[in-house]
Amino acid sequence: MSPEVYWFATTDDQARETVEKIKATGIHPDAVAVAAKPAEMDGAAHRVSQKSRNALNGAILGSIIGMLFGCAVLITICSNVKRRTN
Numbered sequence: 001m002s003p004e005v006y007w008f009a010t011t012d013d014q015a016r017e018t019v020e021k022i023k024a025t026g027i028h029p030d031a032v033a034v035a036a037k038p039a040e041m042d043g044a045a046h047r048v049s050q051k052s053r054n055a056l057n058g059a060i061l062g063s064i065i066g067m068l069f070g071c072a073v074l075i076t077i078c079s080n081v082k083r084r085t086n
Helices: 012-025 038-085
Strands: 005-008 032-035
Touching: none
Parallel strands: 005 032
Antiparallel strands: none
């Protein structure tokens, strides 16, 4: 499950304290991402953009496949109509 909330802590102690508070509230730990290092903070932004990029690529590929399938169906229908009229 992808985290819905991102929390950026300035120190490791603050990150641990935040995690303990989250656990105490009953929120599932997988629903929140806590980062204390700059590399982890960059990763949070890239995760969202990667999902958007994957969704866009899937939509484009799906559209292309749909158009090819539609053309194949139309060609099949037209060839059957031609045979019947001859």
